Amino acid sequence: MGKRKKRSWGLIIITGALMFYIGTVLVKQQAIMNSQRQQLKQLEQNIEQEKELNEKLLRQKEEVASEKYNEKIARESLGMVKNGERVFVDVNQ
Structure with a gap:
């Protein structure tokens, strides 16, 4: 039974580390997606401004x-x- 307990603790540690890694990756991915959404919004605003300028021109x-x-x-x-x-030229001016 001693070996089995050692294996289960090792499995728990590996599983915990894997879950922690997946969590950090998901948080980083969410931050990247938020940044890209912001960039997309800015680009859409720029496109709209350029369309208005084009119409004016x-x-x-x-x-x-x-x-x-x-x-x-x-x-x-x-x-x-x-x-x-x-x-006619106005000489008074």
Whole structure:
């Protein structure tokens, strides 16, 4: 019977060590999963921000390509006028 008790204590110690190891692995895995969930959430927010920026840039692109915008820039920045238009200059300014 002495050998049997020694074996059972050895088995208990090995089982306890194995359970402890499995527990620590599970805790570490949970921490990694939480970190990855946080990273995923941040990436989803970044994607949403980039989509909004992309939509804004597409609207600006359409605006810049319009004839009305080109005319506005030509008049304001370049001082151009249409044929037959008269330009009045306020001398008081």
